[in-house]
Amino acid sequence: MELIIGTRRWSTWSLRPWLALRKTGAAFTETEVELRRGEATQADLAVYAPSGLAPVLKDGDLTIWDSLAICEYLAEKYPAAHLWPVDPSARAQARSAAAQMHSGFMALRSECPMALDQVPEARAVSPACQADLARLARLWDEMLGRHGGPFLAGSWSIADAFFTPVATRLRTYGLNLSDYGDHGAGSAYAARLLEDEDFRVWEEAARG
Ligand SMILES: N[C@@H](CCC(=O)N[C@@H](CS)C(=O)NCC(=O)O)C(=O)O
Known part of the structure; x- marks a missing residue:
């Protein structure tokens, strides 16, 4: 899996699924795209997902975007990690x-x-x-x-x-x-x- 993230210093949306992915223990690579808050960044990110926003998760030929959708995907893919509470x-x-x-x-x-x-x-x-x-x-x-x-x-x-x-x-x-x-x-x-x-x-x- 590959997680595409925005600038680490301030990309809160990227930090969230990154944490969830770490908690699964799964191997993944990271690609950091510098966020310049403009068209140039959206063009950089559009290579990965139609949203033109980070984060994006690539799993084989599957693309998932939006922090919450990525977290939900990880929770389903790694049930033993209990990313959502059992109760x-x-x-x-x-x-x-x-x-x-x-x-x-x-x-x-x-x-x-x-x-x-x-x-x-x-x-x-x-x-x-x-x-x-x-x-x-x-x-x-x-x-x-x-x-x-x-x-x-x-x-x-x-x-x-x-x-x-x-x-x-x-x-x-x-x-x-x-x-x-x-x-x-x-x-x-x-x-x-x-x-x-x-x-x-x-x-x-x-x-x-
Ligand atoms: N609702 C989206 C928001 C994603 C978002 O706004 N990402 C910002 C970075 S934190 C972005 O990619 N901005 C593009 C830019 O700065 O040009 C999510 O939860 O993933």
Whole structure:
């Protein structure tokens, strides 16, 4: 398999399926395409998939694009890796959380892009971004409480891959979840995501 990813320092969409793929233990190659945010990049990426966006997974003659679709494909291909929780209710909630991240938290995403090469520095954020952070703190608190941790729906799942970039944003922009209603569990969870050994491999490569 080949995973085509965007610039590691800030391609959050690429990081998610990359983490899921690492958790399967399957062998894969990586092709990093530099994202220049324009037509040139889309032309580079269009060679791999019609979306003209990273990430893209190639498995033989099959092409899969979009981070969530790639993760779903991996979950089906490698059932023993339990990329989604075994328990149906935990699985349903893990899927809800991943979908919420995939299609939401717009203010947090646009105001606080992942920047793994940036020195952490506290930043003031807009009311829309504050509302996203409060929503995030509540979501994490409820899921960690209900499923008992250490990850969102119990053991590590695709939902955690989707929130790993958020943990980097909290760190980079000095955003403290306790200012948004977290009682400690959410901050500890964010720290856990950043300690993940696969994430560390990504981060090291991103920083060159
Ligand atoms: N919904 C898509 C979003 C993919 C996406 O927006 N990828 C960005 C990189 S993070 C991209 O390829 N941008 C092209 C560009 O920068 O020109 C997914 O989940 O994979």
